Amino acid sequence: MPRLFTALEIPAEVASALTLHRGGLIGARWIEPADYHITLRFLGDIDRRMAHDVDSFLNDVQAPPLTITLDQLGSFGGDRPRAVFARIQPTPQLSELQADLERLMRRLGLPAEGRKFLPHVTLARLRDTSPLDVAHYLATHPIVRPISFTARRFALFSSRESIGGGPYVLEAAYPLGPSYPNRPSGSVSQRR
Numbered sequence: 001m002p003r004l005f006t007a008l009e010i011p012a013e014v015a016s017a018l019t020l021h022r023g024g025l026i027g028a029r030w031i032e033p034a035d036y037h038i039t040l041r042f043l044g045d046i047d048r049r050m051a052h053d054v055d056s057f058l059n060d061v062q063a064p065p066l067t068i069t070l071d072q073l074g075s076f077g078g079d080r081p082r083a084v085f086a087r088i089q090p091t092p093q094l095s096e097l098q099a100d101l102e103r104l105m106r107r108l109g110l111p112a113e114g115r116k117f118l119p120h121v122t123l124a125r126l127r128d129t130s131p132l133d134v135a136h137y138l139a140t141h142p143i144v145r146p147i148s149f150t151a152r153r154f155a156l157f158s159s160r161e162s163i164g165g166g167p168y169v170l171e172a173a174y175p176l177g178p179s180y181p182n183r184p185s186g187s188v189s190q191r192r
Contacts (some may be wrong), residue, residue, distance in 0.1 A: 002158045003045045004054065004171070006101055007037040008068065010121060017147050018086055018123060021073060024059045025137045027129035028084065029094055035120050035168050038068070040086055040154060041101045041113060050108065056172050059157060063097045065177040066151040070121065073138050081126050081134045085114045086143065088119035097154070097176075 010018075013034040020143045022030045043054065048090070069089040076083045088094070106112060153175050157168045 002048075002051055002171075003141075003160070004043040004051060004156060004158055006040040006043070006058070006156055008040065008066070008154050009170075009173075010036040010038070011149050012099055014070070014147055014149050018070070018121065021086075021123060021141050021143075022121075023129055024125075024130065024141070025084065025124065027127050028124035029127065030124045032167070037157065037168065038119055038121055040098050041105055043105060043110060046110070050110075051109060054105070055156065055172055057108060058172070060103075061100060061104070061154075061174055063100065063154075063172060063176050066093050066097065067091070067148060068094070068151050069148040070148045071144060071146040072143050073123070073141055074120070075126075075134045075138065077126070079131055081129050081131055083122050083126060084124045084134070085119075085120035085122050086136070086147075087147070088118060088121070103114055118144075122151055162192075 012033075015036045019033050025109075038054060046054070070086045071089050072087050074085055074087050075081045076085065095117070098119075102113055125152050155173045156171045159168050160183045
């Protein structure tokens with residue numbers, strides 16, 4: 001059964017800019033830049049038939065290209081920090097795309113997403129890292145100028161079952177906007 005999720009890809013030049021924030025935090029396991037992404041909807045472990053249905057539904061999504069801006073670093077976990085991330089400025093268009101994907105997946109019978117959508121790129125997973133160390137790291141590693149790019153497609157990825165996921169495999173991509181070239185032939189159901 002593939003473990004699937006939908007996400008926006010991070011362009012290589014943006015990933016390269018984010019790598020400047022790697023290092024300097026005890027207990028951090030840094031994510032490989034090739035695995036940076038913005039999760040839109042986690043689907044979980046689903047069978048091939050459901051994967052085919054998901055692919056069919058995603059082919060019908062209509063949304064414009066999105067301007068994505070990363071503006072600051074943050075952490076999840078409060079007193080027990082578990083991840084460092086680059087925050088994505090929320091926009092109505094991004095929220096609308098995520099909500100559309102949520103509605104489609106619920107229509108297919110998948111359970112509702114349990115977490116509130118907080119757009120971000122995970123940079124590191126933390127283990128036994130002190131909240132004070134995280135606070136110091138965040139204070140000394142600001143994103144000086146916001147980093148922006150245009151997302152012209154969203155993707156369906158699979159991941160292996162492991163701590164922290166990756167490496168991730170691009171299963172299919174879906175265009176955003178009418179003028180974006182069609183995605184390559186083949187779908188997740190044909191590759192599995």
